[in-house]
Amino acid sequence: MRDLTWRPLRPEDAEASADLLNAMETVDGIGENYTAEDTLQELIDPYADLERASLAAFDGDVMAGYMKIRFKPSASEIHRVFLDGGVHPGYRRRGIGATLVDAGVAAAKVVHALHHPSAKLVIDVNRPERIAGLAELVRSRGFVPVRYFQRMEHPLGVADGPVVPEGFRIEPWSERNDEDFRAVRNEAYRDYWGSVPMPADLWRNKITNQTFRPEVSFLLRAARSPVGMLVTMCWDADTEATGVRDAHFMAIGTLRGYRRRGVASALMGHALRAATEQGYDRASLNVDSADPSGGPGVFERAGFTPAMRYVRWALEV
Structure with a gap:
């Protein structure tokens, strides 16, 4: 010391x-x-x-x-x-x-x-x-434990075609719709524990940086309105260290009025297929064990299984 x-x-x-x-x-x-x-x-x-x-x-x-x-x-x-x-x-x-x-x-x-x-x-x-x-x-x-999060993983192989609900369409990320991605994320995460809206500077730093994978990131629209989004990241250092190319679904969000209508499942199915076709070995994500939108169940039905638990420790000052 x-x-x-x-x-x-x-x-x-x-x-x-x-x-x-x-x-x-x-x-x-x-x-x-x-x-x-x-x-x-x-x-x-x-x-x-x-x-x-x-x-x-x-x-x-x-x-x-x-x-x-x-x-x-x-x-x-x-x-x-x-x-x-x-x-x-x-x-x-x-x-x-x-x-x-x-x-x-x-x-x-x-x-x-x-x-x-x-x-x-x-x-x-x-x-x-x-x-x-x-x-x-x-x-x-x-500090005391106040929340638990789970890393979940999905091995990739032959992917079934994604099922997109009638009246919806999926489009890939582009600079043109980037702001729609951020707007959906911010609105969808309003009732997520501990979350606050991401301003543009933080979005650029945390999301659209060198680990961002636009080819595996998708927006779902109902007519012209964006109602769901999925953003994928991949860390080259992890791939080099493990030999496993992991498509990490960093953010998945659905607007409150469109939940339980297959939006998240459609986005995940589409992203899983895209990741498989582009040579990724695995998909992963982190989920709040007490997610109010029912995330853990949605992900389990999509084929994700628990791999590692995180603890959120908190100190009230």
């Missing part, structure tokens, strides 16, 4: 961040591999205030651990910020993780006071439950 250098993260730390996260993956085995381009996207997130709300520990050129806070672009009664971070396997059990969590809680209060001071602050940590020592660490800082 005394020999480490502590400072805020910077965009030029992208390579060191990728090295750290890939070293963590060798021990944690949560299926997350990174390139420097991937970590740079996170470091230039418009809602990550690196100077005020990040901290990294360095041993020479090696990043031993880090934390960063991502605040929400909007908030009403509750402002939920994300605390992300990790410690290199070679530097664990030295108190670095505890120092980073404490720094993250303090930083969350700073950015909260700057952006949404009238709302109640809640700090979230969202990580797979299999990471050794994580539960003990966050519990010791007052």
